[in-house]
Amino acid sequence: MAVAQDFTLNDFRRQLDQVQRAGLQDQIGRLPGTSELVAGREDPEAALDGIRRMIDAMTDAERRDPDRIEADRRARIAADSGTRPDQVETLLAQFRQVRELMRQMARMSLWQRLKLVTGFGKLPGPDGT
Numbered sequence: 001m002a003v004a005q006d007f008t009l010n011d012f013r014r015q016l017d018q019v020q021r022a023g024l025q026d027q028i029g030r031l032p033g034t035s036e037l038v039a040g041r042e043d044p045e046a047a048l049d050g051i052r053r054m055i056d057a058m059t060d061a062e063r064r065d066p067d068r069i070e071a072d073r074r075a076r077i078a079a080d081s082g083t084r085p086d087q088v089e090t091l092l093a094q095f096r097q098v099r100e101l102m103r104q105m106a107r108m109s110l111w112q113r114l115k116l117v118t119g120f121g122k123l124p125g126p127d128g129t
Contacts, residue, residue, distance in 0.1 A: 007102045009063040012095055013055045020048055053081035054091050066092055 055063065057080035062069050069077070069092060074085040081088075105113060 007099045009055050009066055054088055057081040
């Protein structure tokens, strides 16, 4: 990921792959912005596979700019990935939350990020404070 402003679905997929390689897929629902990606009793591995299939079913342009994905594109992505359009919409909504979190963290100082990671800090509000 070059800059948080440019955070794309390709970056998101790479992060999910890193979570899986680290053996932390059971924790995926606890990561910020990912709580709805894994349903309560759903197998985390199956959930990650579904997310990957949805992202892989998108064009390069859609992965770079997911805001361009409207109903007809969601239907195509769902059909190509073996999922439902509402699942694609859930993925996109969760991605937008993660993208905003990344943008907020990019605006934070190193000290603020360290405090956040250790549990002693909080994300800044919309006004940056």
